[in-house]
Amino acid sequence: MKNILTSEQMREADRHTIATEPIASVDLMERAALAFVKAFMQLHRDKNVSILICCGTGNNGGDGLAVARLLQQHGYDNVTVWIARFASRQSTDFATNLAKLHYCPIPVSEFFPSDEFPAVTQSILIDALLGSGLNKLLDGDWLRLVQHLNAARIPSIAVDIPTGLPADGIVPSTAQMLYAREAITFQRPKLSFFFPESAKAMDKFHVVDIGLDEVFIENLPADFKLVEASDIRGILRGRKRFSHKGTYGHALIIAGNTHTMGAALLCAGASVYSGAGLTTACIPAEGLLALNARYPEVMYTPRETLAENWEDADAVAVGPGLGLTVDLQHMLEYPAKPLVLDADALTLLARNKSLMKKLPPNSVLTPHMKEFDRLFGEHSNWWDRVNTARRRAVQHQTVIVLKNQYTFMIMPDGQVYINPTGNPAMASGGMGDVLTGMLTAFLAQGYPPQEATILACYMHGSAGDRLAAEGMAVIPATELIAAIPVTWDAIVQSNC
Ligand SMILES: NC(=O)C1=CN([C@@H]2O[C@H](COP(=O)(O)OP(=O)(O)OC[C@H]3O[C@@H](n4cnc5c(N)ncnc54)[C@H](O)[C@@H]3O)[C@@H](O)[C@H]2O)[C@H](O)CC1
Numbered sequence: 400m401k402n403i404l405t406s407e408q409m410r411e412a413d414r415h416t417i418a419t420e421p422i423a424s425v426d427l428m429e430r431a432a433l434a435f436v437k438a439f440m441q442l443h444r445d446k447n448v449s450i451l452i453c454c455g456t457g458n459n460g461g462d463g464l465a466v467a468r469l470l471q472q473h474g475y476d477n478v479t480v481w482i483a484r485f486a487s488r489q490s491t492d493f494a495t496n497l498a499k500l501h502y503c504p505i506p507v508s509e510f511f512p513s514d515e516f517p518a519v520t521q522s523i524l525i526d527a528l529l530g531s532g533l534n535k536l537l538d539g540d541w542l543r544l545v546q547h548l549n550a551a552r553i554p555s556i557a558v559d560i561p562t563g564l565p566a567d568g569i570v571p572s573t574a575q576m577l578y579a580r581e582a583i584t585f586q587r588p589k590l591s592f593f594f595p596e597s598a599k600a601m602d603k604f605h606v607v608d609i610g611l612d613e614v615f616i617e618n619l620p621a622d623f624k625l626v627e628a629s630d631i632r633g634i635l636r637g638r639k640r641f642s643h644k645g646t647y648g649h650a651l652i653i654a655g656n657t658h659t660m661g662a663a664l665l666c667a668g669a670s671v672y673s674g675a676g677l678t679t680a681c682i683p684a685e686g687l688l689a690l691n692a693r694y695p696e697v698m699y700t701p702r703e704t705l706a707e708n709w710e711d712a713d714a715v716a717v718g719p720g721l722g723l724t725v726d727l728q729h730m731l732e733y734p735a736k737p738l739v740l741d742a743d744a745l746t747l748l749a750r751n752k753s754l755m756k757k758l759p760p761n762s763v764l765t766p767h768m769k770e771f772d773r774l775f776g777e778h779s780n781w782w783d784r785v786n787t788a789r790r791r792a793v794q795h796q797t798v799i800v801l802k803n804q805y806t807f808m809i810m811p812d813g814q815v816y817i818n819p820t821g822n823p824a825m826a827s828g829g830m831g832d833v834l835t836g837m838l839t840a841f842l843a844q845g846y847p848p849q850e851a852t853i854l855a856c857y858m859h860g861s862a863g864d865r866l867a868a869e870g871m872a873v874i875p876a877t878e879l880i881a882a883i884p885v886t887w888d889a890i891v892q893s894n895c
Pocket residue numbers: 409410412413427428431455456457458459460461462486490528529530531532533534535536537538541558559560585586611
């Protein structure tokens with residue numbers, strides 16, 4: 400796991416590194432600029448390309464000036480610098496780098512409040528206007544400049560953060576940003592990069608190491624942590640010698656209805672492919688033929704004998720395609736089992752919120768945004784939504800899997816884990832049912848809810864990434880199920 404820091408914590412790490420390495424802050428800026436340039440050169444190998452570097456007068460602007468000098472030293476001969484002198488303040492390291500730039504053959508133009516901006520004639524923009532120091536939405540001259548640069552429609556590469564995007568906190572829907580094709584960010588991705596609101600600010604981001612003290616960073620109290628492949632390798636257990644189906648638990652899937660049987664089948668199929676020793680689908684009898692044809696590995700039980708099957712199960716999923724006529728309250732009176740509630744089960748919970756109190760501790764809820772808001776109230780931004788999720792997970796002692804391109808997994812202690820895998824090719828019906836099946840299978844195999852959740856979300860996204868890398872622009876849920884075992888094997892075999 401990697402700690403995701405707030406901008407205040409990032410400044411702390413900055414100060415700590417400067418004091419204890421020790422390193423002068425202007426040398427740390429040089430290191431950041433070098434790391435940026437190294438990544439930039441991988442992205443843009445043509446040294447004849449014309450580059451406009453727009454700088455503010457804080458440290459983000461200081462980085463931009465250092466980048467201009469370093470690019471020129473690396474043979475990029477067509478670099479132009481614009482400086483936005485909209486504030487009277489300039490940082491010391493900005494001033495030092497501006498003085499150094501005077502020895503380079505790089506044209507520098509300065510713009511003051513109300514100045515007209517010339518047309519942008521360059522092919523690439525490097526955005527070093529504002530970074531993690533952003534303290535309000537863009538307005539006035541800043542907004543005018545950003546709109547002028549956006550209108551030029553040339554690819555922009557942001558230094559650390561696209562100008563106008565807050566590093567953390569609420570990203571208001573009215574916020575305007577300098578749109579970046581890529582952001583090259585320092586040491587850690589910023590929290591807001593994981594919110595859908597950041598789609599307005601950039602296409603993708605790359606993280607570069609600038610040598611801040613990692614031990615210090617990892618010892619900071621961080622509410623948000625990013626899951627890494629090494630965590631998954633640490634959690635995932637291989638199949639044991641002399642093991643048998645009983646070793647890997649029994650998953651019970653309560654799902655499906657006349658017109659939504661597919662959801663039940665996908666969920667049950669995902670459980671089989673995720674290693675549950677046995678999977679039983681509790682579906683209406685009319686789904687039996689389809690179940691036998693599609694997944695003969697899955698056992699069947701009618702709703703009438705649910706109570707007995709519940710006794711035998713090691714983990715239970717309720718919800719995919721279930722419909723809204725089942726008696727969820729009655730089910731929650733059965734003995735407590737590791738439980739996943741998804742889809743219609745979440746709608747039933749939203750209709751009768753008092754049932755939240757009956758959930759066994761550590762139950763896993765897997766809402767997408769709309770289901771979440773139905774349960775816990777409307778939210779106009781993801782920062783508030785995730786913070787509500789933290790409060791509710793603690794209050795109800797549940798795990799909340801808030802599904803998103805980057806899924807937030809919120810634990811009963813309020814800690815948030817961010818899943819890095821997954822891609823837009825997976826945005827299709829049935830994907831959530833598959834995730835529920837995977838989660839239930841891992842719970843049935845005896846993984847504690849926190850680990851089962853992290854495993855399921857990571858492997859779900861990883862299977863999708865694998866298929867996308869093989870050329871699938873759109874991934875049907877059934878294809879994802881089939882890719883689970885090879886994804887599993889690739890994770891176990893990889894040493895990185
Ligand atoms: N540890 C690191 O990651 C390092 C980061 N570096 C770079 O430093 C910037 C942060 O620099 P800072 O001087 O704190 O802030 P900015 O340059 O982003 O902003 C300057 C200044 O501008 C004012 N301001 C903020 N928002 C607005 C606004 N909307 N309108 C007008 N004015 C605004 C405010 O006063 C700010 O202080 C970080 O992103 C990195 O690029 C270091 O170079 C290396 C270590």
